[in-house]
Amino acid sequence: MTAQVRGLHARVLESLGPAITGGEYPPGSVLRMDELSKEFEVSRSVMREAVRVLESMHLVESRRRVGVTVLPTQEWNVYDPQVIRWRLAGADRPRQLRSLTVLRSAVEPTAAGLAATNATAEQCAALTECAIGMVANSRGHQLEGYLRHDVEFHRTILRASGNEMFARLGDVVAEVLAGRTHHQVMFEDPDPAAVTLHVKVAEAVRERDAARAEELTREITLGALEELDVLAP
Amino acid sequence: MTAQVRGLHARVLESLGPAITGGEYPPGSVLRMDELSKEFEVSRSVMREAVRVLESMHLVESRRRVGVTVLPTQEWNVYDPQVIRWRLAGADRPRQLRSLTVLRSAVEPTAAGLAATNATAEQCAALTECAIGMVANSRGHQLEGYLRHDVEFHRTILRASGNEMFARLGDVVAEVLAGRTHHQVMFEDPDPAAVTLHVKVAEAVRERDAARAEELTREITLGALEELDVLAP
C-alpha cells in the first residue's frame, strides 16, 4: 500500500514523523541529534538525513547550540502526503478528515467543471466505467469494490481537470475515501443517491456540460460533509 | 523576504532545486552523488542531505547502483512552498501562475463563506482595515502599499475560515499576488471594481452573510482569472 521504505533514514522517519505529528513531542520540544541517534540506534549521518527531511516539512527546526525544536502546528506543511498520512494515522484523525473533506468540497466541484471541458475521450470512458463499477458494487456489502471504483472516479475527475494542483489532490481524496470506508462505522451499503450522482456526473462530463458537472459534484461533496457531521459531530 | 538559508545543504538546494524544477535536469536524468558533491564543492554527507530533501519533495529518487533520477513532473509535491517558489522563479512561471490562480478560484470563495461564520471580531476588524488600506492605495501608482494590504486581506480570509488546509494557502496566494504586481505589466492602478469587491467582502463577513461573502469572493477570483487570460493568453 504505502511506498516501500528505502534506506535507514526512511525507517527512522516512519517512527519519528508520526511521533511528532501525533503530539508525542509537542511543539516547542527540543530534541538532540545524538540522543535521537542513540534512541533509534542509527549513526549520526542517518539521523541528520531524517532531521533534514522533517525540517523540509517544517515539522522541526534545527539550530546550533540549541537542538532540534518541534515547530508549532500552523508551520507544518500540511499538504505533504507523508504528513497527511501520519496525521490520519494518529489521534487527531477526525479533525484531519474534516479539514480534508472541506477542502474536497471546495476543489472537486471546480475540478469537475473543468473536466467537463477538458476530459479526453479515454477519461470520459474511464469515468463511465467507474460509475458502472460503483453501481455494480453498491449492494450486498461489497465495500472494497465500491471504494476502488469511487477512488478511481474522483482521481480521474481531478486529473481530467487539466490542472496539476487539482490532479495532485488525488491521493488526498483516496485517503479520505479509504478512511471513511475503513475507520468509520459503515454497516450499510452506500447511499443510493450518492451512487446516482456519480453516474450523472460522468454523464455531464461526457456531454461537456460544465455547469451541471460542477453542481452535481457539489452535491456529492456536500453529502460527504453531512455524512461527517452525522458520524462525528 | 525568503527564510535565511541555514547550512551548506540549504545552499546546495537553492541551486539544485531550481535547476531541476526549471528543466535543466529533465525527468529521467540520472545524477551521481559524487559528481554532484564535486560540482557543488561540498562533502558527500552534505550532498546526501540535500538529495534526501529533494527526495522528500518527490523531485528525485535515489537508487543503489543507479544514481539519483529526476522524477516526472506529475510526481512532484507541487504544494511544497519551496517547490512553488522555485517554479515561480523559473521558466514555466506563466503556467504555474495559472494553475495557482485556478486553485485560488476554487478555494477562496469557500474559505470566505466559512470566514463569514467563523471570523473573530479581531479578524473582522483586520479585514475592514485591509480593505480601507486597499482603497487608500488604489490611486496614484502606490502598487506596493496596495499589494501589502491585498495580501493581508486574503491571508486573513483564509485564516479566518478556520480550516488549516485553507490557512496554509496564504503563502501561495501571497506569491501569486506578488507575482502579478511585480512580473506582469501593471502600468495602471488596480481595477476599481476589484477594490470595491474587497470592501464588500469585508462587509459581508462582518455581517455574517456567508452566501454573499462567497459570491463576492468568487467574483474577485474570476476577475483574477480573466486578468490572466488577457495578459497571458
Place this chain on the structure above:
DNA sequence: TGTGACTTAAAAGTCAGACTTATCTTCGGG
C-alpha cells in the same frame, strides 16, 4: 545595581575515509 564586553561550553555542522549492501550487467553453461 545594572550594563556591556569577554569567555566558555554545548550542540549542530562539516569533512574524509573505510567499509557494506543492493542491484544492474555480463558472461558462461545448459
Place this chain on the structure above:
DNA sequence: CCCGAAGATAAGTCTGACTTTTAAGTCACA
C-alpha cells in the same frame, strides 16, 4: 535461447576528528 553465477558499480552506513555558531554565564566598570 534461457537461466544462473560472478563481477562491477554506485548508493548506503558508520565513525572519528575537527569547525562553527551561539546561548549563557562572568567579570569589570560605571
